[in-house]
Amino acid sequence: MKRPVAVVGVGQTHHTSKRADVNVAEMVREAVDRALLDAGLEHDDIDAIVLGKAPDPLEGIMQPEQYLAGALGAHLKPIIRVHTAGSVGCTTALTAATHVASGLYGRILTIAFEKQSEGNAMWALSPNYAFTQPMVAGAGGFFAPYCRAYIARSGAPGHIGAVVAANARENAGRNEYAHLRDPMTVEEALNSMMLWEPIRFLETCPSSDGAIALVMANEDHARRGPRKPAWLKAGATFTEPMYVPGRDQVSPLAGRTCAKWVYDKAGIRDPWNEIQVAEIYVPFSWYEPMWLENLGFAPLNEGWKVVDRGDQKMGRHLPINPSGGVLNTNPIGASGMLRFGEAALQVMGRAGEHQVGGVKTALGHAYGGGAQYFSIGILAAEL
Amino acid sequence: MKTFPKPATIEPMSQRMNVEFPYKRSTGEVVGRFLAGLRDQKKIWGLRVSRQGVVVPPQSYSEVDAKAGGEWVEVAETGVVTAVAEVTRPIEGLHPSSEPFAFVLVKLDGADTALAHVVLDRLDRLRVGSRVRATWAPDGERRGTIRDIEAFEIVD
Amino acid sequence: MTKLRNVAVVGFAQAPIVAADEHHTGPEMLYPVVQAALESAGLERSDVDYQCAGSSDYVDGRAFSFSQVLEVMGAWPPVQDSHVEMDAIWAAHLVWVKMQAGESEVAIVCGFGKTSEGSPSHVLNLQLEPFYAAAIGLDPTSTAALQASAYMARSGADDRALAEIASKNRAAGAKNPDGQLREAATPEELMATPWAVKPLREGYLAPIGETATCMVLAVEGRAEKICDRPAWIHGVDHRIELQALGSRDLSRSESTTLAARNAFEMAGLASASAADVVELGSTNPAEELILRDALGLPASARAQGGPAINPSGSAQCANPLMNTGLLRLAEGFRQLSGRAGERGVPGAKRAVVHASAGHGLQQNIVWVLGTERRWS
Amino acid sequence: MSEPPKERVKYIDTNLNLPYHYYAGDYKALYLRALKDKKILGSRCSKSGKVFVPPVIASPETLAPCDELVELPHRGIVTTFCVVNVPVYGREIEIPYVVASVALDGADVSLYSLIQECxxxxxxxxxxxxxxxxxxxxxxGDHTDIRYFRPTGEPDAPFESFIHRL
Structure with missing residues (x-):
């Protein structure tokens, strides 16, 4: 970064399938209030606001940042709205970081949310558009063929997806904010209904209501804050088109390019050994081994071996998604910022019961579209 | 080798369709009680919040400084028009009337902000500054929405 | 003012603004525009290190609409990219911030929106607070009319004052080959047009239009090599206000005043009157009068002297959603870089550019552009 | 009473109904109309020679125009697929059913289609x-003109020939 940028406050809602007690504004405000409290700040201290969420039809409010301006303390401040599909939460946090790195803004409030219960996500995301081949199977049906291709390419055994899901659930059990927290075994995952073969019911993400807010600040403000900041060492978003002939949808080049770029900027040569925890965007269990490869944590076709060895579990070599991840909490637009925010909490040492020991460097990751949008942030305990 | 015909030679292909989405919006405490006041009490409530005074219709926070909370204040069903937009050709499926009507902002007596609503009659006499009074949907037909106030009518 | 990085607008292209392009999808409209913008700047796509688009899913009537334009923006091999669900002028602002952060040297900004495919009245209703405002059925013309009535009541401006402003813009728009509505009209002719929503007449409003746009921005060191006469960014700021129409003074644009003050301070510009050109994102004459008031410009179309206001004809002559703002910035570039043709303001050295979003001028951005570098 | 009712209105039901008027665009229009004549049209990149189906105006890979029209055979291979066991809104297909990426012979990108009759x-x-x-x-002249794809009984394509172009 041209100028150091830090996360100095993190706030999130308890995520659940339906927040019937609050409207969209009030739900988002819970996360904002907690982030400001965490940072020891008030709205007056904030110079600008960066808001991200997934498609507007999920709540049926167009550009909701305009309606939310008053609720977010944005009155007479700059606010912008980012939308980069599923990656948006992480990209929004990185956009906030860019604002701080520019030197123009000292402290930024950044927010991501989704209140999926207001509408019907299945309808909002894949209705039958005119002249477009209908998406005949929903999001799972879109991604499942790539999971199948991964299995075919890598020779991964069939239980890997269930192992990922069970581990994620075990982790979510330690995260008071997670949506799904009931214990679940590998066998239960394996015996759950096959929805979109090879993806089973317990290997898919839920539909959640929730929000997360972060306060990001420059070095001066970060050092004067009440808590130990999480420093952003590097962050980037890379994107690729859908219909490039020969595009590798299993391990997209945009993801590999993005990972290499941030590792170079952060001075990381060996991510497997230099990063202590990773929050990666896994909406369907098989994406965990796929992204382990895409992110350079494992050689090509060997991501599943990490899972099979258990090296991704808490207390092992590289805990993946100690928060429980997207598999257990998925307010779509917020999911990417939750990864980024959880990575920040880990390097701050404030992740509570799901804290990983001795974290110096953490990775937050999100992807979106047809595995086209990639967004990665590297957070560190020391500048 | 065949190349694509020029646009002028191709009959455009188009399709009209209505994109329909149902939503069930959670109101929250303040909006929900305000709407219940319209439905159950035929009363209009405002919330006194930080740096805005009595806001009608209320949110659970100040839109000026984002501070939460406030105290309920009942305001009058009469007030003064602060802005008028006279719709001569209503838009089907969007506007609340199929006859010419006016959108208005009304600052109710006792309120510090103005409420957006409609005036349906005597549009020729409607001005910024006109005094108006709320008219209500009949008992049993109020559903707990802002349209429980049917409209505002000019007070002579 | 701290020293910032000199960044300039160095290229721009747009599709013709039309009521409906029946032959092309949004991405298909954008494809030749990106090509033309790169060509005008003498750039290969690989010279560009960042891209950002501005568009709206609701305007295009499909979720993830922006992901389709990746197919035509040149995103292979993969590129650094973002998208704002806003008018593309905010994408340009994000690029400028990105360049201040040292994260980009040469970038493209794309705007697109198939306005003709939807009903802007229905779509823009959804921007409003859902329980009290959207539920009443407010549409953007009606909220603009509410605002106009509040301004007229406060200022005493009458229908003729609006007609004179509208007529001035129509005359300017007639000279703009890239505009949509290109017929001059006298105040009397416009005052004879029917009410759209009273106090706004049909003659005061832009027809529905759509286009696609692409702007190239570059930092000092690159900009001069790309463009013979770059338009340097001297200052910029944007601000939003609370949305509720009845909770703010609709007759004024407080957020414009604040954004302008900050942008002018950054630019070292005493006032809007000190500029040679002022391009406003007003979609009707009442908005223009409110913005003139907010910027300290004369309240009458007949005022002599001072900057040329809205040489393009303004958004009153073409309002292609999601591009309207970026077109204002493009006009500033065209005026300062000798690309404005017949409507060019002779010797223009500094331009003030404004754009707006939301109902009743809720969100506003103000730029100052200059023919010389701001910081040395 | 000095307060509004404690028992609040909990939800507002809103049914959004937005009128749209979509244009297919010329390339898609030609493609869809050709389906009526049992023809599958693609477009060839003027730079790489690669073939896109449905036809696209420009190659996302080269950014070069794809203005050459090609007719594609009706046969191809399933590169990857998904077995769907959940009913999807708006589709009345007996479950389980298969949706697949189908790479037509001579095409460089795949179509997304149902596989039936097996x-x-x-x-x-x-x-x-x-x-x-x-x-x-x-x-x-719309997407439903191809009802689905079915196995031909020909020998399978070798794995290496398609695994990197799904």
Missing amino acids: AAADVHMGIRVEAVWKPDGERQ
Whole structure:
């Protein structure tokens, strides 16, 4: 970064399938209030606001940042709205970081949310558009063929997806904010209904209501804050088109390019050994081994071996998604910022019961579209 | 080798369709009680919040400084028009009337902000500054929405 | 003012603004525009290190609409990219911030929106607070009319004052080959047009239009090599206000005043009157009068002297959603870089550019552009 | 009473109904109209020679125009697929059913289509398939004109030939 940028406050809602007690504004405000409290700040201290969420039809409010301006303390401040599909939460946090790195803004409030219960996500995301081949199977049906291709390419055994899901659930059990927290075994995952073969019911993400807010600040403000900041060492978003002939949808080049770029900027040569925890965007269990490869944590076709060895579990070599991840909490637009925010909490040492020991460097990751949008942030305990 | 015909030679292909989405919006405490006041009490409530005074219709926070909370204040069903937009050709499926009507902002007596609503009659006499009074949907037909106030009518 | 990085607008292209392009999808409209913008700047796509688009899913009537334009923006091999669900002028602002952060040297900004495919009245209703405002059925013309009535009541401006402003813009728009509505009209002719929503007449409003746009921005060191006469960014700021129409003074644009003050301070510009050109994102004459008031410009179309206001004809002559703002910035570039043709303001050295979003001028951005570098 | 009712209105039901008028664009229009004549059209990149189906105006890979029109065979291979066991809104298909990426012979990108006339369990990567059309007179010039693809019984394509172009 041209100028150091830090996360100095993190706030999130308890995520659940339906927040019937609050409207969209009030739900988002819970996360904002907690982030400001965490940072020891008030709205007056904030110079600008960066808001991200997934498609507007999920709540049926167009550009909701305009309606939310008053609720977010944005009155007479700059606010912008980012939308980069599923990656948006992480990209929004990185956009906030860019604002701080520019030197123009000292402290930024950044927010991501989704209140999926207001509408019907299945309808909002894949209705039958005119002249477009209908998406005949929903999001799972879109991604499942790539999971199948991964299995075919890598020779991964069939239980890997269930192992990922069970581990994620075990982790979510330690995260008071997670949506799904009931214990679940590998066998239960394996015996759950096959929805979109090879993806089973317990290997898919839920539909959640929730929000997360972060306060990001420059070095001066970060050092004067009440808590130990999480420093952003590097962050980037890379994107690729859908219909490039020969595009590798299993391990997209945009993801590999993005990972290499941030590792170079952060001075990381060996991510497997230099990063202590990773929050990666896994909406369907098989994406965990796929992204382990895409992110350079494992050689090509060997991501599943990490899972099979258990090296991704808490207390092992590289805990993946100690928060429980997207598999257990998925307010779509917020999911990417939750990864980024959880990575920040880990390097701050404030992740509570799901804290990983001795974290110096953490990775937050999100992807979106047809595995086209990639967004990665590297957070560190020391500048 | 065949190349694509020029646009002028191709009959455009188009399709009209209505994109329909149902939503069930959670109101929250303040909006929900305000709407219940319209439905159950035929009363209009405002919330006194930080740096805005009595806001009608209320949110659970100040839109000026984002501070939460406030105290309920009942305001009058009469007030003064602060802005008028006279719709001569209503838009089907969007506007609340199929006859010419006016959108208005009304600052109710006792309120510090103005409420957006409609005036349906005597549009020729409607001005910024006109005094108006709320008219209500009949008992049993109020559903707990802002349209429980049917409209505002000019007070002579 | 701290020293910032000199960044300039160095290229721009747009599709013709039309009521409906029946032959092309949004991405298909954008494809030749990106090509033309790169060509005008003498750039290969690989010279560009960042891209950002501005568009709206609701305007295009499909979720993830922006992901389709990746197919035509040149995103292979993969590129650094973002998208704002806003008018593309905010994408340009994000690029400028990105360049201040040292994260980009040469970038493209794309705007697109198939306005003709939807009903802007229905779509823009959804921007409003859902329980009290959207539920009443407010549409953007009606909220603009509410605002106009509040301004007229406060200022005493009458229908003729609006007609004179509208007529001035129509005359300017007639000279703009890239505009949509290109017929001059006298105040009397416009005052004879029917009410759209009273106090706004049909003659005061832009027809529905759509286009696609692409702007190239570059930092000092690159900009001069790309463009013979770059338009340097001297200052910029944007601000939003609370949305509720009845909770703010609709007759004024407080957020414009604040954004302008900050942008002018950054630019070292005493006032809007000190500029040679002022391009406003007003979609009707009442908005223009409110913005003139907010910027300290004369309240009458007949005022002599001072900057040329809205040489393009303004958004009153073409309002292609999601591009309207970026077109204002493009006009500033065209005026300062000798690309404005017949409507060019002779010797223009500094331009003030404004754009707006939301109902009743809720969100506003103000730029100052200059023919010389701001910081040395 | 000095307060509004404690018992609040909990929800507001809103049914959004937005009128749209979509244009297919010329390339898609030609493609869809050709389906009526049992033709599958693609476009060839003027720079790389690669073929896109449905046809695109420009190659996302080279950014060069794709203005050459090509007609593609009705056969290809299943590169990868998904067996769907959940009913999806708006589709009345007996479950389980298969949706697949179908790489038509001569095309460089795949179509997304249903595979029918065989058990879901019999579909596998590399299986060769052919288009099954609606009968003459019933085709409308839209995506439903190809009802689905079905196995041809030809030998499978070798794994290496498609695994990196799904």
